[in-house]
Amino acid sequence: METWLYISGIGIAIGLVHLILFLILLFRRRKEGREKLALVYTLFSLFWIAAVALANLEAVFLPVVTESAGALIPVLALALAVGYLTCVALLLEYPFWPIVATAGYTWTAILLGATVYFLFAPPSRLPLEQIGMGSWAVFTLGTLVLLTVGLFRSRMAFHRNRALYWLLTADALALGQALTLFPLGPLRMVGPLVHTLGAIALLRGVLGFWLPNVKAVLRSIFGFLFLFTATALLLTGVVLAVERLMTISVMPSTSLAILLAVGLALVYLPLYQALARLVDRLLVGIGFDPAQALRDYSQTISTVLDLEQLAQTAVQTVSQVLDIQRGALLISSETERGGLLLRPVPGLGEVSTDPIELEPISPLLVRLKEQHTPLFQYEVEHHPVLREALPREREGLRALEMEIYLPIWAEGELAGLLALGPQRTGEPYAPRIVEFLSTLAHQTGVALQNARLFAGLQELNAQIMQLNESLRAAYDRLERLDRAKSDFLSIASHELRTPLTQIRGYTDVLNELVRSDALTRDQIARITENISRPVRRLERIINAMLDASQLETGMNFHFAPTALVGVMRMAIEPFQEALQERNLTLTTYGLEDIGPIRADMDRLVQAFGNLISNAIKFTPDGGRITIEAHPLDKEHFEVTITDTGIGISKVDQDLIFEKFYRVGSIDLHSSGEYKFKGGGPGLGLSIARGVIEGHGGCIWVESEGYDEERYPGSTFHVVLPYHAHRGPCRWKRSEQGG
Ligand code: ADP
Numbered sequence: 001m002e003t004w005l006y007i008s009g010i011g012i013a014i015g016l017v018h019l020i021l022f023l024i025l026l027f028r029r030r031k032e033g034r035e036k037l038a039l040v041y042t043l044f045s046l047f048w049i050a051a052v053a054l055a056n057l058e059a060v061f062l063p064v065v066t067e068s069a070g071a072l073i074p075v076l077a078l079a080l081a082v083g084y085l086t087c088v089a090l091l092l093e094y095p096f097w098p099i100v101a102t103a104g105y106t107w108t109a110i111l112l113g114a115t116v117y118f119l120f121a122p123p124s125r126l127p128l129e130q131i132g133m134g135s136w137a138v139f140t141l142g143t144l145v146l147l148t149v150g151l152f153r154s155r156m157a158f159h160r161n162r163a164l165y166w167l168l169t170a171d172a173l174a175l176g177q178a179l180t181l182f183p184l185g186p187l188r189m190v191g192p193l194v195h196t197l198g199a200i201a202l203l204r205g206v207l208g209f210w211l212p213n214v215k216a217v218l219r220s221i222f223g224f225l226f227l228f229t230a231t232a233l234l235l236t237g238v239v240l241a242v243e244r245l246m247t248i249s250v251m252p253s254t255s256l257a258i259l260l261a262v263g264l265a266l267v268y269l270p271l272y273q274a275l276a277r278l279v280d281r282l283l284v285g286i287g288f289d290p291a292q293a294l295r296d297y298s299q300t301i302s303t304v305l306d307l308e309q310l311a312q313t314a315v316q317t318v319s320q321v322l323d324i325q326r327g328a329l330l331i332s333s334e335t336e337r338g339g340l341l342l343r344p345v346p347g348l349g350e351v352s353t354d355p356i357e358l359e360p361i362s363p364l365l366v367r368l369k370e371q372h373t374p375l376f377q378y379e380v381e382h383h384p385v386l387r388e389a390l391p392r393e394r395e396g397l398r399a400l401e402m403e404i405y406l407p408i409w410a411e412g413e414l415a416g417l418l419a420l421g422p423q424r425t426g427e428p429y430a431p432r433i434v435e436f437l438s439t440l441a442h443q444t445g446v447a448l449q450n451a452r453l454f455a456g457l458q459e460l461n462a463q464i465m466q467l468n469e470s471l472r473a474a475y476d477r478l479e480r481l482d483r484a485k486s487d488f489l490s491i492a493s494h495e496l497r498t499p500l501t502q503i504r505g506y507t508d509v510l511n512e513l514v515r516s517d518a519l520t521r522d523q524i525a526r527i528t529e530n531i532s533r534p535v536r537r538l539e540r541i542i543n544a545m546l547d548a549s550q551l552e553t554g555m556n557f558h559f560a561p562t563a564l565v566g567v568m569r570m571a572i573e574p575f576q577e578a579l580q581e582r583n584l585t586l587t588t589y590g591l592e593d594i595g596p597i598r599a600d601m602d603r604l605v606q607a608f609g610n611l612i613s614n615a616i617k618f619t620p621d622g623g624r625i626t627i628e629a630h631p632l633d634k635e636h637f638e639v640t641i642t643d644t645g646i647g648i649s650k651v652d653q654d655l656i657f658e659k660f661y662r663v664g665s666i667d668l669h670s671s672g673e674y675k676f677k678g679g680g681p682g683l684g685l686s687i688a689r690g691v692i693e694g695h696g697g698c699i700w701v702e703s704e705g706y707d708e709e710r711y712p713g714s715t716f717h718v719v720l721p722y723h724a725h726r727g728p729c730r731w732k733r734s735e736q737g738g
Contacts, residue, residue: 004059007189011053014192018045021203028207032384034090037101038206041083045199048076049192052180056188068119070183074132075115077177079108081139084173087206088143088166092150104139111135133181140174156403157428158378164214165205172198209383213428223279230275231268238264290436293321297440301447305454307331307345314418314444315347322433325349326401326421329444330356331452332414340365342417344400349421356396364389364397368407369414374434374441375405404429406441410449418444481658484682488660491681495541499534506531541681547606548659548683551690557600559695559724564594564629564639567601571608572627578616579625582676586612588627594637599695599724607691610684611641611716619645620676620711632719636697636731639718647712648703656701659686663706696721698729 022042025035054061054069082104089097115128147170151163176195180188205211242260246253297317304310307329315327326349330342338360344353358365363385368375380386380397387394397405402419409415418441423429429437510527513519547555568591579586615625623644631637648656648663655661662682692699697720704712719731 002059004057007053007056008060010189010193011049011056014189014196015046015049015053017196018042018049018199021199022046024203025206034087034206037083037087037090038202041080041087041202042199044076044079044083045195048073048080048177048180049195051076052188052192056185071115071119071129072112073180074129074136075108075112077181078111078132078136078139079105080173080177081136081143082108084170084202085139085143085146087202088146088170091166091205092146094146100142107135136177136181140170140177143170144174155401155422156377157422157426158376158403159381160426161214161428162211162378162382165201165211168214169198169201169205172201174198209379213430215427216430226279227272227275231272234264234268234271290321290439293317293436294439294443298443301444304447305451307451307455310444310447310451311345311347313347314440315420318418318420318437318440319348322420323424324420324422325424326351328400328402328419329408329448330405330417330419331448332416340368340414342396344419351401352399354396354399356393356400358393359390362389362393364393368405368417372407372409374407374438375417377403377405404434404437406437408441408444408448410445415445415448415452417441477655480655481661484658484660484662487662488681491662492541492545495681496538499538499541502534503531503538544681544683544687547687547690551659551686555603555690555694557603557694557724559598559600561596561598562601562604563596564637565591567599567604568608568627568629568639570601570605571612574609575612575616582616582619583622584616584619584625585623586625586627588629590629591627594629594631595722597637597720597722597724599720600691603691603694607688608639608641608718610688611718614684615641615643615645615714615716617676618714619643623711632731635721635723636719637722639720640715641718642713642715644711644713646708647706648701648714649706652706653701653703657685657689657699659683661686692718692720693729694726695724696727696729697724698731698733700733 022039022045025031025039025042028035031039051069051072055066055073058066082101085104086097086101089100111128111132114126115132118126118128144167147163147167151160151167154160154163172194176191176193176198179191179194182188184190238260242257245256245260249256251259297314300317301310301313304313311327311329314329315324318324318327327347328344328351329347330344333341333343335341335357339362340358342356342358344351344355346353364375364380367379367386377397380389380394400419401421403422404420406418406420407414408418418437420429420437506527510519510531513523513527550556568588572586572588575586578584612625612627619625625644626642627639628642629637629639652661652663656663660682689699697718699716699718701714701716703714719729721730
């Protein structure tokens with residue numbers, strides 16, 4: 001047959017295949033960007049194949065036609081190279097793909113224009129063919145570089161497989177185009193033939209989301225070739241042996257052939273099987289017994305209750321049989337909004353422990369809940385639906401650097417995911433392995449549930465312990481207050497009896513003197529003075545009791561304009577004698593800086609009086625008492641009363657403001673009014689707090705602690721508003737670090 005018939009036959013067949021690819025793409029309903037690019041590519045391919053076929057049909061067409069077609073081949077090949085580079089850049093998510101497309105196609109259009117122009121107006125002075133070929137080489141090289149970089153960059157097996165797939169496709173396409181750029185005569189049709197393979201792979205890659213495992217395909221091809229060659233060699237050897245034996249043997253040739261055939265049949269089958277097994281082991285092989293591994297695994301995890309340990313056991317079991325780089329358990333819990341929180345518990349290798357929150361409508365969550373099959377990171381990044389997930393969710397998963405997530409179900413709920421990184425071999429997880437891992441994940445369900453329950457119990461336990469602690473503290477406080485109340489009875493009777501005894505003593509003396517008629521004016525004055533002192537003290541105690549009884553029901557206040565200096569002067573005045581007696585220094589600072597105030601003067605005098613009286617009582621002879629005032633803000637000012645006394649322990653600092661609360665044992669109680677450590681009935685501070693709070697102020701104490709050797713002293717802080725008001729204190733203690 002004539003060559004041109006072959007050429008046109010091959011040309012038509014190749015053209016038809018490309019046309020079918022073109023039509024498949026054309027009639028797809030929802031075309032994505034890459035599919036549109038592939039459509040343009042296959043359209044150019046049709047023109048290119050037509051040009052190649054025409055260029056080779058010198059025998060049929062006029063030289064002008066074949067030459068014109070030949071001149072167009074480099075430009076059309078360039079269009080294909082531009083198309084593929086754009087497609088690859090888009091697939092690898094390089095943002096510059098539109099620039100490549102625009103620049104490449106513009107350049108192609110210019111070259112095409114020039115080529116067509118010079119076809120009609122020869123001779124051309126430009127080496128257009130060489131320019132076309134050079135440009136083709138640049139774009140093709142660009143594609144190969146991008147793909148090779150992508151291949152080396154991808155750390156996950158599925159991603160690497162994808163890069164390898166596109167690299168091989170690019171090789172086939174580029175080789176096909178290259179073969180047509182050289183004047184090989186009729187051999188040029190080999191180019192489009194090779195190109196067809198690449199174009200089919202291109203379409204498959206553009207349309208399908210999962211790509212075939214390239215290495216596995218190559219391996220089975222090599223396996224097949226190996227077995228094929230081995231068998232062919234064996235058979236050839238046998239045939240040659242028969243031939244040789246026939247010349248030297250005395251046996252009839254038919255019998256000899258039958259004998260050898262039987263012998264061969266006996267040897268061939270076992271030999272073939274052994275070879276096939278060898279190939280399987282060398283190329284594909286699953287080097288462990290899944291059933292045994294699962295049995296061992298379920299025995300080990302049944303006793304594990306700790307989440308971290310469970311993660312380690314699960315991942316390490318897998319790593320023993322598969323040699324993976326990293327792995328973790330992702331423990332799931334529902335969020336308040338109905339989403340899912342995945343908390344990674346590392347099991348092997350370095351794993352980010354940042355939790356990942358999936359929204360209730362996240363396609364990832366829907367995929368995990370609706371399909372019980374394993375999820376691949378490759379899907380997360382390339383599946384058209386899963387790609388719609390929030391960037392935060394996809395980046396969270398990407399940061400884990402895992403390859404596969406195996407859902408762990410327990411009682412119909414998604415309890416977690418077993419996340420595994422890539423295998424060290426760089427192989428994607430084969431379906432058989434995925435099946436094994438799914439069973440393993442399934443078996444983890446009950447153990448995970450138990451571990452979660454255990455973790456929950458531990459947390460609950462910790463909460464209960466904490467509650468217990470606060471209950472104990474509250475109980476302690478109540479017990480102290482209760483003790484204070486019972487102490488009060490004995491203290492109050494003592495407090496009342498002491499002045500009464502004094503009064504009785506003096507009235508008895510008075511009676512005696514009256515009866516013996518020996519009473520001088522002087523004596524009367526001294527005795528009445530001695531009687532009126534305990535009376536005043538009785539009065540004070542009873543008044544304090546009355547005031548304290550009003551604390552719950554609310555004291556009555558009469559707010560009126562006054563001045564802090566005046567209040568303080570009146571509060572200090574009654575203690576002058578005691579101060580002198582006990583050799584204490586009292587100094588005031590800044591009282592004048594506080595402007596006019598509105599308050600209940602008598603009550604403030606009483607409150608500050610109580611604080612000063614305590615400072616005197618709890619400071620040893622020769623100590624110092626300092627009263628300082630300073631403005632805080634527009635509304636408030638502060639008065640501090642600092643002493644160099646015995647101090648107050650931290651536990652007591654709140655309690656002392658409670659009614660009847662006194663520190664220490666009641667035996668310390670002394671009847672001496674301002675004697676060192678002379679306790680009272682435990683009402684002074686509760687009344688002071690009632691008064692200060694009744695003015696809309698607040699009061700607290702600061703002290704390093706109670707120490708009768710070092711005398712750390714105490715500072716009582718009183719914050720008051722310039723304008724007294726009802727209701728709580730508006731000054732926030734934290735604002736001034738108190
Ligand atoms: P009392 O009538 O016993 O003085 P308070 O209510 O005034 O009652 O004080 C309660 C307790 O607080 C006192 O018994 C004392 O132990 C302690 N306290 C009060 N002020 C001071 C202070 N300035 N230094 C040390 N302890 C103090």
